[in-house]
Amino acid sequence: QQQVKQSPQSLIVQKGGISIINCAYENTAFDYFPWYQQFPGKGPALLIAIRPDVSEKKEGRFTISFNKSAKQFSLHIMDSQPGDSATYFCASPTMFSGGYNKLIFGAGTRLAVHP
Amino acid sequence: EAGVAQSPRYKIIEKRQSVAFWCNPISGHATLYWYQQILGQGPKLLIQFQNNGVVDDSQLPKDRFSAERLKGVDSTLKIQPAKLEDSAVYLCASRSPGRDTTYEQYFGPGTRLTVT
Numbered sequence: 001q002q003q004v005k006q007s008p009q010s011l012i013v014q015k016g017g018i019s020i021i022n023c024a025y026e027n028t029a030f031d032y033f034p035w036y037q038q039f040p041g042k043g044p045a046l047l048i049a050i051r052p053d054v055s056e057k058k059e060g061r062f063t064i065s066f067n068k069s070a071k072q073f074s075l076h077i078m079d080s081q082p083g084d085s086a087t088y089f090c091a092s093p094t095m096f097s098g099g100y101n102k103l104i105f106g107a108g109t110r111l112a113v114h115p
Numbered sequence: 116e117a118g119v120a121q122s123p124r125y126k127i128i129e130k131r132q133s134v135a136f137w138c139n140p141i142s143g144h145a146t147l148y149w150y151q152q153i154l155g156q157g158p159k160l161l162i163q164f165q166n167n168g169v170v171d172d173s174q175l176p177k178d179r180f181s182a183e184r185l186k187g188v189d190s191t192l193k194i195q196p197a198k199l200e201d202s203a204v205y206l207c208a209s210r211s212p213g214r215d216t217t218y219e220q221y222f223g224p225g226t227r228l229t230v231t
Contacts, residue, residue, distance in 0.1 A: 032217070043225050100163070100171065103220065104160075
Protein backbone atom coordinates (compact mmCIF):
# COMPACT_ATOMS: atom_id res chain seq x y z
CA GLN A 1 0.00 0.00 0.00
CA GLN A 2 1.48 3.33 -1.06
CA GLN A 3 1.99 5.98 1.58
CA VAL A 4 0.97 9.59 1.87
CA LYS A 5 2.82 11.46 4.60
CA GLN A 6 1.11 14.54 5.99
CA SER A 7 2.51 17.08 8.43
CA PRO A 8 2.10 18.55 10.93
CA GLN A 9 -0.24 16.31 12.92
CA SER A 10 -1.76 19.34 14.62
CA LEU A 11 -1.52 23.09 14.14
CA ILE A 12 -2.56 26.08 16.19
CA VAL A 13 -2.83 29.44 14.41
CA GLN A 14 -4.04 32.83 15.53
CA LYS A 15 -6.95 34.42 13.71
CA GLY A 16 -5.68 36.21 10.63
CA GLY A 17 -2.55 34.10 10.41
CA ILE A 18 -1.41 31.69 7.69
CA SER A 19 -1.93 27.94 8.10
CA ILE A 20 0.38 25.66 6.12
CA ILE A 21 -0.07 21.89 5.83
CA ASN A 22 2.30 19.69 3.86
CA CYS A 23 1.90 16.39 2.07
CA ALA A 24 4.40 14.00 0.45
CA TYR A 25 3.35 11.19 -1.86
CA GLU A 26 4.85 8.22 -3.66
CA ASN A 27 4.12 7.05 -7.19
CA THR A 28 0.77 8.21 -8.44
CA ALA A 29 -1.65 8.26 -11.30
CA PHE A 30 -2.17 11.34 -13.47
CA ASP A 31 -5.15 12.78 -11.69
CA TYR A 32 -6.08 15.68 -9.48
CA PHE A 33 -4.57 15.97 -5.99
CA PRO A 34 -7.27 17.03 -3.52
CA TRP A 35 -7.49 18.42 -0.03
CA TYR A 36 -10.49 17.48 2.07
CA GLN A 37 -11.88 19.25 5.15
CA GLN A 38 -13.64 17.37 7.92
CA PHE A 39 -15.61 18.83 10.83
CA PRO A 40 -16.40 16.71 13.91
CA GLY A 41 -19.27 14.32 13.29
CA LYS A 42 -19.26 14.95 9.55
CA GLY A 43 -17.79 13.18 6.56
CA PRO A 44 -14.85 14.74 4.70
CA ALA A 45 -15.76 17.34 2.07
CA LEU A 46 -13.68 18.33 -0.94
CA LEU A 47 -12.04 21.70 -0.31
CA ILE A 48 -9.77 22.27 -3.29
CA ALA A 49 -7.88 20.17 -5.86
CA ILE A 50 -5.02 20.71 -8.28
CA ARG A 51 -3.98 19.12 -11.57
CA PRO A 52 -0.47 17.59 -11.42
CA ASP A 53 0.70 19.71 -14.40
CA VAL A 54 -0.03 22.97 -12.54
CA SER A 55 2.22 24.45 -9.82
CA GLU A 56 -0.36 26.48 -7.94
CA LYS A 57 -4.11 26.84 -7.61
CA LYS A 58 -5.91 29.47 -5.58
CA GLU A 59 -9.54 29.57 -4.51
CA GLY A 60 -10.36 32.43 -2.19
CA ARG A 61 -8.23 32.10 0.93
CA PHE A 62 -7.10 28.58 0.04
CA THR A 63 -4.05 27.85 -2.14
CA ILE A 64 -2.44 24.57 -3.18
CA SER A 65 1.23 24.62 -4.12
CA PHE A 66 2.42 21.58 -6.08
CA ASN A 67 6.03 20.46 -6.52
CA LYS A 68 5.99 17.47 -8.86
CA SER A 69 9.77 16.87 -8.83
CA ALA A 70 9.82 16.67 -5.04
CA LYS A 71 6.51 14.74 -4.92
CA GLN A 72 5.13 17.22 -2.44
CA PHE A 73 2.16 19.53 -2.26
CA SER A 74 0.88 21.88 0.39
CA LEU A 75 -2.25 23.70 1.48
CA HIS A 76 -2.03 27.36 2.50
CA ILE A 77 -4.92 29.00 4.31
CA MET A 78 -4.57 32.76 4.29
CA ASP A 79 -6.27 34.98 6.89
CA SER A 80 -7.22 31.89 8.92
CA GLN A 81 -10.58 32.13 10.70
CA PRO A 82 -12.01 30.24 13.69
CA GLY A 83 -14.48 28.65 11.28
CA ASP A 84 -11.53 27.00 9.51
CA SER A 85 -10.90 24.89 12.62
CA ALA A 86 -11.24 21.34 11.32
CA THR A 87 -9.17 18.35 10.29
CA TYR A 88 -7.59 18.54 6.84
CA PHE A 89 -6.63 15.54 4.73
CA CYS A 90 -4.50 15.45 1.62
CA ALA A 91 -4.94 12.58 -0.82
CA SER A 92 -2.94 11.09 -3.65
CA PRO A 93 -4.57 9.40 -6.66
CA THR A 94 -3.24 5.92 -7.33
CA MET A 95 -3.95 3.62 -10.23
CA PHE A 96 -4.80 0.01 -9.58
CA SER A 97 -5.72 -2.96 -11.74
CA GLY A 98 -8.39 -2.41 -14.37
CA GLY A 99 -7.29 1.14 -15.05
CA TYR A 100 -9.24 2.58 -12.14
CA ASN A 101 -7.90 5.21 -9.76
CA LYS A 102 -8.37 5.47 -6.04
CA LEU A 103 -7.37 7.98 -3.37
CA ILE A 104 -4.81 7.28 -0.66
CA PHE A 105 -5.42 9.68 2.23
CA GLY A 106 -2.91 11.19 4.60
CA ALA A 107 -3.34 10.84 8.35
CA GLY A 108 -4.80 14.32 8.72
CA THR A 109 -3.90 17.64 10.33
CA ARG A 110 -6.05 19.01 13.11
CA LEU A 111 -6.15 22.79 12.75
CA ALA A 112 -7.28 25.07 15.55
CA VAL A 113 -7.62 28.78 14.81
CA HIS A 114 -7.74 30.86 17.96
CA PRO A 115 -9.61 34.18 17.99
CA GLU B 116 -29.39 17.64 -4.57
CA ALA B 117 -29.54 15.16 -1.70
CA GLY B 118 -26.23 14.01 -0.29
CA VAL B 119 -24.98 10.55 0.57
CA ALA B 120 -27.18 8.98 3.21
CA GLN B 121 -25.93 6.48 5.79
CA SER B 122 -27.56 4.61 8.63
CA PRO B 123 -27.35 4.00 11.45
CA ARG B 124 -25.28 6.95 12.67
CA TYR B 125 -24.09 5.14 15.75
CA LYS B 126 -23.82 1.48 16.71
CA ILE B 127 -22.49 -0.23 19.81
CA ILE B 128 -22.02 -3.99 19.74
CA GLU B 129 -20.10 -6.62 21.65
CA LYS B 130 -17.19 -8.43 20.06
CA ARG B 131 -18.14 -11.49 18.02
CA GLN B 132 -21.53 -9.96 17.18
CA SER B 133 -22.47 -8.95 13.66
CA VAL B 134 -23.42 -5.53 12.32
CA ALA B 135 -24.55 -4.04 9.03
CA PHE B 136 -24.32 -0.53 7.64
CA TRP B 137 -26.41 0.95 4.85
CA CYS B 138 -25.54 3.58 2.27
CA ASN B 139 -27.59 5.40 -0.33
CA PRO B 140 -25.34 7.35 -2.74
CA ILE B 141 -26.13 10.49 -4.66
CA SER B 142 -28.49 9.76 -7.52
CA GLY B 143 -26.65 8.94 -10.72
CA HIS B 144 -23.32 8.24 -9.05
CA ALA B 145 -22.07 4.97 -10.46
CA THR B 146 -19.02 4.66 -8.21
CA LEU B 147 -19.46 3.89 -4.53
CA TYR B 148 -16.78 3.55 -1.86
CA TRP B 149 -16.68 2.24 1.68
CA TYR B 150 -13.93 3.66 3.88
CA GLN B 151 -12.84 2.86 7.41
CA GLN B 152 -11.65 5.82 9.48
CA ILE B 153 -9.99 4.91 12.75
CA LEU B 154 -9.79 7.74 15.29
CA GLY B 155 -6.92 10.06 14.47
CA GLN B 156 -6.30 8.56 11.02
CA GLY B 157 -7.30 9.28 7.46
CA PRO B 158 -9.98 7.31 5.62
CA LYS B 159 -8.80 3.91 4.41
CA LEU B 160 -10.52 2.43 1.36
CA LEU B 161 -12.15 -0.92 2.03
CA ILE B 162 -14.04 -1.56 -1.20
CA GLN B 163 -14.96 0.24 -4.40
CA PHE B 164 -17.97 -0.54 -6.59
CA GLN B 165 -18.54 0.50 -10.18
CA ASN B 166 -22.30 0.14 -10.60
CA ASN B 167 -22.94 -3.19 -8.89
CA GLY B 168 -19.54 -4.73 -9.61
CA VAL B 169 -16.51 -4.74 -7.30
CA VAL B 170 -13.43 -3.08 -8.82
CA ASP B 171 -11.21 -3.04 -5.73
CA ASP B 172 -11.52 -4.91 -2.45
CA SER B 173 -7.82 -5.44 -1.81
CA GLN B 174 -7.99 -3.84 1.67
CA LEU B 175 -11.21 -5.56 2.76
CA PRO B 176 -10.71 -8.21 5.51
CA LYS B 177 -12.74 -10.78 3.65
CA ASP B 178 -12.79 -13.28 6.49
CA ARG B 179 -15.13 -10.98 8.41
CA PHE B 180 -16.20 -8.12 6.15
CA SER B 181 -18.57 -8.34 3.19
CA ALA B 182 -20.27 -5.77 1.03
CA GLU B 183 -22.80 -5.75 -1.73
CA ARG B 184 -24.43 -3.24 -4.00
CA LEU B 185 -27.59 -4.63 -5.45
CA LYS B 186 -29.05 -2.96 -8.55
CA GLY B 187 -26.12 -0.54 -8.59
CA VAL B 188 -27.65 1.88 -6.11
CA ASP B 189 -27.79 1.20 -2.34
CA SER B 190 -25.02 -0.69 -0.64
CA THR B 191 -24.56 -2.56 2.62
CA LEU B 192 -21.36 -3.34 4.50
CA LYS B 193 -21.42 -6.17 7.00
CA ILE B 194 -19.00 -7.26 9.70
CA GLN B 195 -19.31 -10.76 11.13
CA PRO B 196 -17.91 -11.42 13.69
CA ALA B 197 -16.76 -8.01 14.94
CA LYS B 198 -13.46 -7.50 16.72
CA LEU B 199 -12.40 -4.73 19.07
CA GLU B 200 -10.12 -3.27 16.39
CA ASP B 201 -13.12 -2.74 14.11
CA SER B 202 -14.14 0.23 16.24
CA ALA B 203 -14.07 3.12 13.76
CA VAL B 204 -16.21 5.40 11.65
CA TYR B 205 -17.38 3.73 8.45
CA LEU B 206 -17.77 6.23 5.66
CA CYS B 207 -19.60 5.78 2.40
CA ALA B 208 -18.73 7.98 -0.55
CA SER B 209 -19.85 8.25 -4.15
CA ARG B 210 -18.75 10.07 -7.28
CA SER B 211 -20.14 10.79 -10.68
CA PRO B 212 -19.06 8.86 -13.78
CA GLY B 213 -15.82 9.77 -15.50
CA ARG B 214 -12.27 8.61 -14.85
CA ASP B 215 -10.95 12.11 -14.19
CA THR B 216 -13.19 12.70 -11.20
CA THR B 217 -11.54 10.29 -8.78
CA TYR B 218 -10.63 13.23 -6.54
CA GLU B 219 -14.19 14.51 -6.31
CA GLN B 220 -15.86 12.15 -3.87
CA TYR B 221 -18.94 12.97 -1.84
CA PHE B 222 -18.95 11.51 1.64
CA GLY B 223 -21.83 10.62 3.89
CA PRO B 224 -21.81 11.48 7.62
CA GLY B 225 -20.52 8.02 8.54
CA THR B 226 -21.51 5.35 11.04
CA ARG B 227 -19.57 5.35 14.28
CA LEU B 228 -19.08 1.74 15.40
CA THR B 229 -17.97 0.90 18.91
CA VAL B 230 -17.10 -2.73 19.65
CA THR B 231 -16.92 -3.58 23.35
